[in-house]
Amino acid sequence: MTDQPTYGGGPVAYGIDTRTPTVARVYDYFLGGKDNYEADRELYRQIVEVAPEAPEWARANRRWLKQVVTWLAEDAGVRRFIDAGSGLPTAENTHQIAQGVNVESVVVYVDNDPSVVAHGRALLLDNNRTHFVAADLTKPAEVLAEPPIADLLAAGEPVALVMALMLHHLADHDETLAIARQYVDALPPGSFLAITHACKPGDGGAVDVLVSELQEKVKDAFPTLAFRSVEQISALFGGMEILDPGVVRLVDWHVPDGRVDEEPEPDVRDVIYGGLARKR
Ligand SMILES: C[S@@+](CC[C@H](N)C(=O)[O-])C[C@H]1O[C@@H](n2cnc3c(N)ncnc32)[C@H](O)[C@@H]1O
Structure with missing residues (x-):
C-alpha cells in the first residue's frame, strides 16, 4: 500500500445555512468544538435541559471510537477504514488513530453535512492515505462507486466500516436495514x-x-432521529458475527478480548449503545 492514488478535485463546497441546526455542528458543540453557530448551541441547551449527561455521551462515543479503531488496527491488523458519517474533525480522528498504529493505514471519510464537507478539503491535505467523500450514505450504490471507496474495497483485504452515531439519523427501520x-x-x-x-x-x-423527553425536544430539528431497541440495532449488522460483549451501552462496552476492570454501572443513564461485528 505504498503507492497511494490521490483523488483529484476534492469535495464541493456547498452553502452553509447557519440558522438551522445540523447534527454535525450540534455534536461538535457537545465535544467542545468551535465549528457551530447560535442555532446549534440553542438546540444543545434544550437537549441538556432534559439530559444534563448528554455531553458525556458524546465524549464516551469518541472514547469508544478510539478503543475500537485502535483494536482493529493493532489486534485485528486492519489497514483499511471507512468512517461513514464522520462528523467534523475533532481531537482524535479515525485516520490519526489508525495511522498512529500503522502509518500505511488508509482512511476514507464520508459525510454530507456542508460544514463537514468544507473541512474535508483540509483532511485531504493531511496525507495521501486519508480521503474524503462528500456523499449521502442513504444511497449505497453511489457511495460504493466513489473511487476512494471502490478502490479500497477492490483490494479484497479486510475493511473496517465505522458508522458511529450515524444510522440513527435514518427513520424508517426497514429502509435502514436495507441500506446497512x-x-x-x-x-x-x-x-x-x-x-x-x-x-x-x-x-x-x-x-x-x-428518550421520550429527548425525542420531544429534537423532533423539529432532527425529525428522522430514531432510537432503536437493542434487537433492532443488532439487526443492522446484517448477520455478521457480533463480537463480545455484544450490542451494549457504551459504559459496558469493551474490546472483544479485552479485560473488564470495572463493575457495570447500573445507574448510569446511557442511551448510546455500541457493537462490533466481523464478516466471515
Ligand atoms: C453525530 S455525528 C457523528 C460523528 C462521528 N461519526 C462520531 O461518532 O463522532 C453524525 C454524522 O453523520 C452525518 N450523516 C447523517 N446522515 C448522513 C447521510 N445520510 N449521509 C452522510 N452523512 C450523514 C452527519 O452529517 C454527522 O456528521
Whole structure:
C-alpha cells in the first residue's frame, strides 16, 4: 500500500445555512468544538435541559471510537477504514488513530453535512492515505462507486466500516436495514462493522422516559432521529458475527478480548449503545 492514488478535485463546497441546526455542528458543540453557530448551541441547551449527561455521551462515543479503531488496527491488523458519517474533525480522528498504529493505514471519510464537507478539503491535505467523500450514505450504490471507496474495497483485504452515531439519523427501520445490508454485502471477507446508535431499551424504565423527553425536544430539528431497541440495532449488522460483549451501552462496552476492570454501572443513564461485528 505504498503507492497511494490521490483523488483529484476534492469535495464541493456547498452553502452553509447557519440558522438551522445540523447534527454535525450540534455534536461538535457537545465535544467542545468551535465549528457551530447560535442555532446549534440553542438546540444543545434544550437537549441538556432534559439530559444534563448528554455531553458525556458524546465524549464516551469518541472514547469508544478510539478503543475500537485502535483494536482493529493493532489486534485485528486492519489497514483499511471507512468512517461513514464522520462528523467534523475533532481531537482524535479515525485516520490519526489508525495511522498512529500503522502509518500505511488508509482512511476514507464520508459525510454530507456542508460544514463537514468544507473541512474535508483540509483532511485531504493531511496525507495521501486519508480521503474524503462528500456523499449521502442513504444511497449505497453511489457511495460504493466513489473511487476512494471502490478502490479500497477492490483490494479484497479486510475493511473496517465505522458508522458511529450515524444510522440513527435514518427513520424508517426497514429502509435502514436495507441500506446497512448493502454496505455489509460490499465488504470483503474478514471485514468489520462498528456501530454506535441511540437506543430506547423498551423496558418502560427511566431511560425510556428520558428518550421520550429527548425525542420531544429534537423532533423539529432532527425529525428522522430514531432510537432503536437493542434487537433492532443488532439487526443492522446484517448477520455478521457480533463480537463480545455484544450490542451494549457504551459504559459496558469493551474490546472483544479485552479485560473488564470495572463493575457495570447500573445507574448510569446511557442511551448510546455500541457493537462490533466481523464478516466471515
Ligand atoms: C453525530 S455525528 C457523528 C460523528 C462521528 N461519526 C462520531 O461518532 O463522532 C453524525 C454524522 O453523520 C452525518 N450523516 C447523517 N446522515 C448522513 C447521510 N445520510 N449521509 C452522510 N452523512 C450523514 C452527519 O452529517 C454527522 O456528521
